[in-house]
Amino acid sequence: MSIQLLIFQILNGIGIGMIYFLLSAGLTLIFGLMRFVNFTHGALYLLAAYVAFALTRSGISFWIALLLAPLTTTFVAIVIERLILRHTYRMAHEAQILITFATALFIQEMVILAFGPLGQNVSVPPQLSGVVFLGPYVYPVYRLAVVGVAAVVALLVWLLIERTKTGSILRAGSEKAEMVGLLGINVDLVFMATFALGGALAGLAGVLAAPLRGVDPFMSAEALGIAFVVVVVGGLGTLSGALVGGLLIGLVQSVMSSVWPEGAQFMIYASMALVLLLRPAGLLGRN
Amino acid sequence: MEARMFPNATTFVVLVLLLGLPFVVPTTLAIQIAAFALGTLSVSVLLGGVGLLSFGQGLYLGVGAYGAGILLRDFQLGLLPSLAAAAVLGGFVACAVGSLIVRRQGVYFVMLTLAFAQMGYFAMLAFKRFTGGENGLTGVPRLLSLFGYAIDDARTMYCLAAGIFFCVFLLTQRLLASPFGSVLASIKQNEARSEALGYAVGLYKTAAFAFAGAIAGLAGGLHVLSLGFVSPNNIELEMSQRLLVMGIIGGVSSPAGALAGAIFYEAVAETLSLIWPRWLALIALLLVAIVLFVPGGLWSLGARLTDLARRRKHG
Numbered sequence: 236m237s238i239q240l241l242i243f244q245i246l247n248g249i250g251i252g253m254i255y256f257l258l259s260a261g262l263t264l265i266f267g268l269m270r271f272v273n274f275t276h277g278a279l280y281l282l283a284a285y286v287a288f289a290l291t292r293s294g295i296s297f298w299i300a301l302l303l304a305p306l307t308t309t310f311v312a313i314v315i316e317r318l319i320l321r322h323t324y325r326m327a328h329e330a331q332i333l334i335t336f337a338t339a340l341f342i343q344e345m346v347i348l349a350f351g352p353l354g355q356n357v358s359v360p361p362q363l364s365g366v367v368f369l370g371p372y373v374y375p376v377y378r379l380a381v382v383g384v385a386a387v388v389a390l391l392v393w394l395l396i397e398r399t400k401t402g403s404i405l406r407a408g409s410e411k412a413e414m415v416g417l418l419g420i421n422v423d424l425v426f427m428a429t430f431a432l433g434g435a436l437a438g439l440a441g442v443l444a445a446p447l448r449g450v451d452p453f454m455s456a457e458a459l460g461i462a463f464v465v466v467v468v469g470g471l472g473t474l475s476g477a478l479v480g481g482l483l484i485g486l487v488q489s490v491m492s493s494v495w496p497e498g499a500q501f502m503i504y505a506s507m508a509l510v511l512l513l514r515p516a517g518l519l520g521r522n
Numbered sequence: 523m524e525a526r527m528f529p530n531a532t533t534f535v536v537l538v539l540l541l542g543l544p545f546v547v548p549t550t551l552a553i554q555i556a557a558f559a560l561g562t563l564s565v566s567v568l569l570g571g572v573g574l575l576s577f578g579q580g581l582y583l584g585v586g587a588y589g590a591g592i593l594l595r596d597f598q599l600g601l602l603p604s605l606a607a608a609a610v611l612g613g614f615v616a617c618a619v620g621s622l623i624v625r626r627q628g629v630y631f632v633m634l635t636l637a638f639a640q641m642g643y644f645a646m647l648a649f650k651r652f653t654g655g656e657n658g659l660t661g662v663p664r665l666l667s668l669f670g671y672a673i674d675d676a677r678t679m680y681c682l683a684a685g686i687f688f689c690v691f692l693l694t695q696r697l698l699a700s701p702f703g704s705v706l707a708s709i710k711q712n713e714a715r716s717e718a719l720g721y722a723v724g725l726y727k728t729a730a731f732a733f734a735g736a737i738a739g740l741a742g743g744l745h746v747l748s749l750g751f752v753s754p755n756n757i758e759l760e761m762s763q764r765l766l767v768m769g770i771i772g773g774v775s776s777p778a779g780a781l782a783g784a785i786f787y788e789a790v791a792e793t794l795s796l797i798w799p800r801w802l803a804l805i806a807l808l809l810v811a812i813v814l815f816v817p818g819g820l821w822s823l824g825a826r827l828t829d830l831a832r833r834r835k836h837g
Contacts, residue, residue: 266629271629272629319810322814328629329569330813330814332575332629332632333575333770334810334813336766336809337806338806340763340802340803340805340806340809456759456760460636460640463637464637467637495648497650500647501645503644504637504638504640504641504645508641511623511634515625
């Protein structure tokens, strides 16, 4: 592999990795706060991608979809939390997992009901459909934009959690939810807000990924697998872990796809197994 | 888990169900139910026996299916050696994965079972020279015999599948009633305490995971025998989810729940899929209802009803 090709694939990998980061950030935030693994996460990503597909197909601009899709998933996340999940916080984690899994299955079936089982394409918005030249290689502007958006969102979420009062409540809640409640803070509301934030991030990942990979009803399972790998590699419960894990997995996938195309996806999981063997708590995780 | 006796009333109920099944449903469906019940048994052994929730039993089923398929087709191995190899392969892969992941607690463990299941699927695609990739593994011979008896039609195939399921079911019941099973039950109740009592919890969990993997592998082998080819969806995540759904609906408090779950799921699939292709949405709702209101699944519901009837009879 030539150096130029390698650089090109690394750039590509950063683009994919930033989407993987967005996808995993919500999962890891929810886990960090509530020790709750949300199996609906992949289905929210799926839902957002299909909202983007439905809007752009009926002639509505992608930019509106970029706003509406995460709003939809935020709303759905809140509804799910209020209707079902709220009743499971005291249950064993197996019950929580099974219920979020069943919810995800339900959403997936509804998407197939509305849009059919076949994959569809989502076109890149015209303003971003160009390419830039990087040496001998052309690089799509859209991918650069994805990296930019994801970087900004990463910074905003980090600021929200580390530098604001809301963030300190979230962090305190992840240490001792009961104590936070005794301080007069409505923990119930904090949990709901975390779910909403997780839903928004999954939605953003879904709408950004739609023009890159198209949409199909089974992308939710794929996304859930990837998100799990990212948090296992990076370390569960930390935002920085999701960033490192996402970028690493994106790079592995992208570089391997020019070395061993049919094995690129396999190598993602193989690298997870390797990290698990060498650093069981993840690269940035604490034991 | 139910009262640890072996054999008990459950054993006979399962036997009656297996004997009656081909008279109630078409034989091909009965074969499928037996094979899926065996796969589901691997879910209920783990969740009911040790308290391990696995989202990835489809991986071991797939490994068994591909292993048996390749051995039957390319090495002309007979029926029993191929099935044995499927179980060994499933158990071996599960042992390797298990030794990596059983130390991870709770949700972490569940996530890893799912991630490894995905790894198996993508390995199947990556090594398509051996597995046939998305086309599946075709041309597996279907003319088989067992101790001189030809297994060549649906009826004999059902006898084979149901017989294997019953043997493994007996083995599972026996195992759970043994001292080994008691240690597993204590790990399920309180892992830290079992560790403090001096049990090598990691080893026990790995052994249970390997045992469940072998059961799933055997189910995969049965699946190939009955279909004559290996479809890629044997190793897809959907297979893992399906086994789990069958297990939860049937109930994991008794290994018989696996059979109840498989019968219910396949019967519902057979009838509802004609009426509404998106029937899985209803299964999803049922799953929520079962987890919230009937944590023991259908089997516990049946047990509760017979208990109630018995009490009424005796005043």
